[in-house]
């Protein structure tokens with residue numbers, strides 16, 4: 001298969017390219033390098049089955065030609081990271097929805113399959129746990145910028161279904177708090193990576209609010225496997241799948257675990273949401289997936305425990321920081 005991966009130099013995109021190549025596929029990656037990092041894909045440049053172009057999905061002609069020449073599109077290019085949602089909702093809607101509209105239109109016209117990377121954020125602050133793929137999506141007011149990401153991905157999911165109704169072959173996957181080597185450790189990145197870097201650099205771990213909010217952290221290898229299986233199993237066609245982990249952990253517990261696993265005696269500080277995100281912010285109190293559909297149809301199971309995944313990730317960042 002020739003696979004097109006958008007967002008190929010991103011955290012998940014780069015791991016996906018690795019595995020698609022390892023499975024014998026040809027991979028064409030594109031990334032505009034806004035959040036993409038050369039370091040994540042540089043080892044692939046001497047693989048003759050890998051081609052990469054610095055290009056935005058807004059460049060319609062290039063996108064069209066790339067789609068024309070591929071069999072399947074893994075659409076991962078997006079603005080991701082809660083601080084981005086708060087600071088730049090226009091960019092979020094533009095990339096995640098408007099450009100995705102073009103991509104889906106091209107894929108539909110050219111009769112190519114799309115694997116659309118969506119997010120557990122679409123469930124919003126629904127308080128009925130766990131979230132199954134048919135759970136309601138519950139958001140706050142438009143004055144809380146945070147919801148623009150969920151809205152952009154939700155709307156793009158509707159587009160996927162709309163085009164599917166007209167014949168597009170597609171599958172949607174919703175990722176739950178993915179972590180692992182190469183994840184973004186900046187203020188725009190996910191909490192697990194931020195805590196690991198804080199611990200390894202002997203800085204206090206910054207827990208937002210009271211730290212009782214929960215998430216289910218999922219190691220990158222499980223996510224990549226689930227993504228490829230979603231794209232390749234015929235029974236998955238036209239469906240949505242949660243890809244996550246069962247282990248629910250509070251953010252405070254996560255901080256304590258990372259301190260222990262990194263052998264750091266550092267401390268934890270509680271930071272008000274407003275101080276980090278700006279004046280008005282709404283968090284998601286609990287986020288837990290129902291993985292029944294993914295288990296039944298994809299044979300998905302999160303194999304890497306939180307402790308094991310964190311140990312691997314800590315070791316990787318320790319090595320990287322030492323260089």
Ligand code: UDP
Pocket residue numbers: 082121177189190191192194195206207208209213215251283284
């Ligand atoms: N969080 C935190 N400290 C940080 C970064 C994030 O306590 O330095 C919290 C954040 O407020 C949220 C949770 O960790 O409650 C998960 O945040 P993340 O940005 O990883 O993504 P989310 O799951 O909210 O999409």
